[in-house]
Amino acid sequence: MKNEMIRLGITASAELRPHEDFDASRVQGVTNKIREDGWLRHPILCLVDTDGIHYVADGHGRRMAALELGLRDLPVHLVSVRQVELHTWVHEVERLTWRELIEIFRAAGFEMTEGSEEVGGVGAWIRHPDGRVCAATDRSGDFSAFAHLRSAVDEYTHGGHVIRHINLPATSDLPIVHFPCWSVESFAEAVLYGVIFPAGVTRFLPKIRVLDLNVPLDFLMEERSTQEKSADLISRVERVGFRIVKDGRFEHYTGDLAFPQSDLWSFPLD
Numbered sequence: 001m002k003n004e005m006i007r008l009g010i011t012a013s014a015e016l017r018p019h020e021d022f023d024a025s026r027v028q029g030v031t032n033k034i035r036e037d038g039w040l041r042h043p044i045l046c047l048v049d050t051d052g053i054h055y056v057a058d059g060h061g062r063r064m065a066a067l068e069l070g071l072r073d074l075p076v077h078l079v080s081v082r083q084v085e086l087h088t089w090v091h092e093v094e095r096l097t098w099r100e101l102i103e104i105f106r107a108a109g110f111e112m113t114e115g116s117e118e119v120g121g122v123g124a125w126i127r128h129p130d131g132r133v134c135a136a137t138d139r140s141g142d143f144s145a146f147a148h149l150r151s152a153v154d155e156y157t158h159g160g161h162v163i164r165h166i167n168l169p170a171t172s173d174l175p176i177v178h179f180p181c182w183s184v185e186s187f188a189e190a191v192l193y194g195v196i197f198p199a200g201v202t203r204f205l206p207k208i209r210v211l212d213l214n215v216p217l218d219f220l221m222e223e224r225s226t227q228e229k230s231a232d233l234i235s236r237v238e239r240v241g242f243r244i245v246k247d248g249r250f251e252h253y254t255g256d257l258a259f260p261q262s263d264l265w266s267f268p269l270d
Helices: 024-037 060-069 098-107 144-159 184-193 217-221 226-240
Strands: 005-012 044-048 054-058 073-079 084-088 090-094 111-114 123-127 133-137 161-165 176-178 202-206 208-211 242-246 249-253 259-261 264-268
Touching: 005 208, 005 226, 024 060, 044 202, 054 060, 054 073, 054 202, 060 073, 073 217, 073 226, 084 184, 090 144, 098 111, 098 123, 098 133, 098 144, 123 144, 217 226
Parallel strands: 044 073
Antiparallel strands: 005 073, 005 264, 044 054, 084 202, 090 161, 090 176, 111 133, 123 133, 123 176, 208 242, 242 249, 259 264
8 A cells, every 4th residue: 555645635515526316214314413423423435536526435425414414514535546446235125026126127217137147237136035036237328227227226215125235145035136336437437427326326445444533513614715624624633543444454543744735635554
């Protein structure tokens, strides 16, 4: 990790662009928790493009909660596409049957093929508890396929109850929906085109993840420039440090300020 940098700062909430939809039922719980705590615990993980636009990679629920609470600014942890891996969540679906899920995808415009493991581009697999599988394939060949995927995921999310898993469960009594992994480059192309992904499908894993900044809500509501707030935040961070996840391990990080970049500040990693 030599020469890698942790890039932290404060950015206006309105300038953070989502790449996925949000689950309103989850957002309400996040909002209540943040209000009760009185601080925002973790920074929003953002991908930054060559034009300096910040796309939320992880933290859509916290972003929506912040807007609900009227927070002017938010702490961000910025990463580039080379600093993240893109995975997808596995959805175990309660209250809907395997056959109902197949019909939801069919109604959204997917071609359904029972017994097939072939999914071209944008699509999904729907697995029965007994091991049977049905492939959902969109052959439109353009970005409209993501709109069809959003429609299907929204329908079964609101009609059932989704339990997210990192990996495909070895056994389950429930039907399971899982998705092919996109490359970060194809994801970036879709987002630049204006695609909004379904809620709870993409899962970004940065090489380094910053945790536990614990930024007070009053601080985020102050009417000061983001550059001033960033300087104050970094001053505190230099004193008390923060937690990071690196190579799957939790570590406590403290370090001297490396250099400012706009209203973002970077820390060197050994």
